[in-house]
Structures are given as structure tokens and as C-alpha cells.
Amino acid sequence: MAAATYVDEKGRTRWKRNDEVAAVVKQLGEYLIIGGYPEEHAKRYAQLAHAISRWPECIDELADAGKLDSIRGVGGVITGYLTEIVQTGTTDKFNDDQYGPPPPRTVLELTAIDRLGPKTARTLYQDHGIDSLQALCASLKSGQLASVKGFGPKMQATVLALCDCS
Numbered sequence: 001m002a003a004a005t006y007v008d009e010k011g012r013t014r015w016k017r018n019d020e021v022a023a024v025v026k027q028l029g030e031y032l033i034i035g036g037y038p039e040e041h042a043k044r045y046a047q048l049a050h051a052i053s054r055w056p057e058c059i060d061e062l063a064d065a066g067k068l069d070s071i072r073g074v075g076g077v078i079t080g081y082l083t084e085i086v087q088t089g090t091t092d093k094f095n096d097d098q099y100g101p102p103p104p105r106t107v108l109e110l111t112a113i114d115r116l117g118p119k120t121a122r123t124l125y126q127d128h129g130i131d132s133l134q135a136l137c138a139s140l141k142s143g144q145l146a147s148v149k150g151f152g153p154k155m156q157a158t159v160l161a162l163c164d165c166s
Contacts, residue, residue, distance in 0.1 A: 003058045015058045022053035024085050028093060030111045033118035034125050036099035042118075048073040048082075059086055106132035113159060120150045137163035 004016040029045025051072050052059060062068050063086040069075050074082055084091040095102055103125055109132050110121040124130040128148070130139055140159055145151045 003060065012054075013056070014053070015055070018055055018059045019053050021059050021082075021085055022049040024089065024091075025049040025052060025082070027108055027111075028081070028085075028091065030118040030121070031094060031103070031105070031108060032096070034107050034111075034122045035096075035103050036122070036126070037096075039119070044073060044078075048078065052082075063087070104131050109133040110136060113162060115155065115158070116150070123148065123150075133159075133163055 005013050006016060008014050025045050026049035029042045029049070032042040032045070033039055048071070055062075055071055059068075062070065063083060068079050068082050068086075071082075081091045081093050084093075094105065107121060107125050110116055110124060110130070111118055113133075124136065124139075124145075128139060128144065130136050136145075136159055139145050140151075140156055145156075
């Protein structure tokens with residue numbers, strides 16, 4: 001069975017599988033930022049995710065041929081992480097404790113919110129102990145986040161609509 005493709009808004013043929021892998025790579029970068037990984041290193045994951053999603057060949061075929069390093073930004077240790085993601089859908093890098101105990105994976109619920117990036121999610125997690133959408137909702141209801149940068153009325157309304165706790 002051939003891997004599924006689609007044509008994007010610019011007329012390019014894209015691979016759904018590449019998009020799936022790219023989404024995990026992007027989440028990994030966000031997760032690492034939230035967990036305290038240096039941003040200057042973690043930003044490469046967003047760049048890599050973009051490159052994977054736009055790659056003209058299916059990532060599974062590249063992995064099978066041992067050619068993941070032909071993608072810009074893949075080499076060395078990253079090849080190992082990417083191989084893991086292609087084969088299993090995840091990587092042990094999510095459990096990296098080099099910068100302290102890794103946050104729970106539920107913290108990624110925060111970056112799924114429109115206009116809430118990994119730096120704001122890191123602040124919410126590290127400074128306020130917010131590790132999920134449910135915890136964010138409870139904090140908003142209690143007024144705990146009234147003075148947090150990036151949590152003005154528009155963002156509060158967005159979040160409250162998502163968690164239906166208004």
C-alpha cells in the first residue's frame with residue numbers, strides 16, 4: 001500500500017506521514033523548551049519539523065534506506081531521535097532529565113492553544129505549576145494568572161472557551 005499524499009495550497013505534493021512525524025518533532029522542541037532546554041538548541045526542532053513536512057519523499061522510505069541525514073538539519077544524535085520517532089511514534093528524548101525532571105507530557109496541551117507558545121507554557125509550568133489544560137483552567141478561574149504576561153482578556157477568553165470552565 002502506497003503512503004498517502006495530498007496537494008497543498010501551493011500545488012506541492014506532500015506526504016501525510018511526513019506531517020505526522022514533523023508534528024512529533026515540533027512537539028519535542030516545544031517540550032524541551034518547557035522543560036528548561038536552552039532555546040537556541042531547541043529551536044532546531046521546529047526548523048527540522050518544517051523541513052520534514054516539506055520533504056519531497058516519504059520519510060519512511062528515507063529511514064528504510066538509511067538516508068534520514070539527507071534532510072537538512074539531520075545528523076549525529078538527531079538521526080537517532082528521528083529514527084526512533086519514525087519507527088515508534090515517539091523518542092526517549094521526551095524523558096531527558098539533563099535539565100531536571102522532565103515535565104509531564106500533558107504540558108503539551110498548553111502549546112496546542114492558539115497563540116500560546118512554548119516560552120509562555122514554560123513560564124506557566126515552572127513558575128505556576130500548570131502542567132495541563134485542566135490546571136490552566138483552574139488557575140484562570142481562581143484569578144491566579146491575572147498578572148502573567150501574555151494572559152490578557154483575549155487569551156483568558158480563548159482558554160476559558162476551550163476548557164468550558166467560564
